Amino acid sequence: MAKVIIPTPLRKFTSNLGTIDTNGGTVKENIGSLAEQFPDLKKHIFDENGDIRKFVRIYLGDEDINVLEKENTKVLQDSVISIIPAIAGGSN
C-alpha cells in the first residue's frame, strides 16, 4: 500500500488526515483511490477532463512525476506520493 501525503490546504477534505494509504499500480490509480475515499478532494486535484490541475504538483518520492511517466508512473508498495499545492502566505 502506498502512502499519499496531503498538504495542509487540502486536509479539510480528508477529515484533517495528513497521510492516507492508497492502492494502485500507478500514480493515477493511487490518486483515484484517494479521491474515492474522499470525494470532496477530487475536484481540487483533477480538472473537468480528469487531468491533474496545474496549480497542484504530484511527486513520487523526491521526483516530479512530470519528468517520470506522469500519471502513469509506477508506484511501489512502499512509495510515498506527495501532493504539493501552491501556497502564498508570508506577510499578513
Added chain:
Amino acid sequence: MKPVSFSKAELERYSRHLIIPEFNIEGQRRLKNAKVLVVGTGGLGSPLLLYLTAAGVGTIGILDFDVVDDSNLQRQVLFSVDDVGKPKVEAAKKRLERLNSHVNFQVYNTMLTSKNALEIIKEYDLVADGTDNFPTRYLVNDACVILGKPNVYGSIFRFEGQVSVFNYKSGPHYRDLFPTPPPPGLVPSCAEGGVIGVLPGIIGSLQANEVLKILSGIGETLSGRLFLFDALTFETRTLKIHKNPETPEIKELIDYDQFCGLNLNGKANKEDVKEITVEELKALRDSKEDVQLIDVREAYEYDICNLEGELIPLGRILDSFEKIASNKKVIVYCRSGARSATAITQLERKYGFDNLYNLKGGVLAWADRIDTSMAKY
C-alpha cells in the same frame, strides 16, 4: 566588485563570520557590497530583515504598503507594541538601524505593482520574497526573470512552509513549479487560514540563510529544489524542481490580479453581488425587520466574535441551501466580505437566490464602526 574596506568596529562585529574558513573576509566583503530587496515586512520579512541586517548586507531595500496591526505581533517579531498604527517600513527601518548602523536602508512605502516592480528591483542584486498573496508572488517572479535576479522564495500556511531559490544561475523559477495559480478561495490567506507564529520565523530564517549563501558564494543553494517543512509533524522533504520546457517565455509584466482571477478590489472575479453596509445592517436590526443573518466563516472564527448569525461555513453553503430563506432579506457575512461574496455567487448561480446581501467589510467593519468592543482578528 568595488573595493570594500571595513572599520575596526565592523571587523569586530563580523568576527564570527570572518573566522569561518570558507566564508572569511571575502564573504563579508561580498555581503557589504550587495543590495538585497525584501518584499513584505511581515512574518517572513521580519526574520529576513533582522538576520540580513545583523549579518551586514550593505544595502537592504524594505518594501511594504501596510501599517503595523495588533494581530501582526504574534509572529512579526520586527515590531513592538509602540509600532502599532505606524507604516511598517518606517517601524522596520527604525528598529534595524538600531541593530546595525553599517547598513544602508532604502524604504518603499508602497505596494509592488506591474508599474513599479522593474524600476525598483533593477537596483538590487537579489530579491527575497516574503509576500502573502499569489498576484505578488507571480509579479516578483516575473520581474526577477525579466531582470535576471535570483528570487529567494518562502511561503507559509498554518503549519506548513516552503522554501526555494528561483531563477538562480539558469535554474527553474516559480512558474516552472506552478504554471498557474489556484482559483481564488481554494487556498485561504494567513488572515483567513491562520498561521502558527513560529513558522514564519523558521521559514524566513531559512530564506535568510539562502540569501547569505548566494551573496557569499558558499555552499549549495536550494536552486532546483523545494524544501517543505511541516511544523506539526516535524516532517521535512526536499523535492526536485526542473525547468519546464512548456513554461512560456516571460517578456513583460502583466495584470497579476487578473491572472490570479481577482479584480482590482482583490475580490473573486464574479458578477457583482448586492451589498449592505454595517450601518444599514445596524438600522435594519434596530427597526426589528425580519432578516436572516448567515455567517460563512469557520466555527473557530465564530468563537472569536460574531453577529449572532447562523453559522454555515463556506465549504458547506451549497449543501445547506435549504436553511437559507428565499422569502426575506438574507445578509451573508464573513471576516472581511470576501468569502461571503463567494458564497452569494455560488448560491445565486446554483439555486437562483435573489435576496442575498453581502455585508461589506464583514465583521471587521462592524467592529470598526458599530461595536468597537468586539475583538478583531
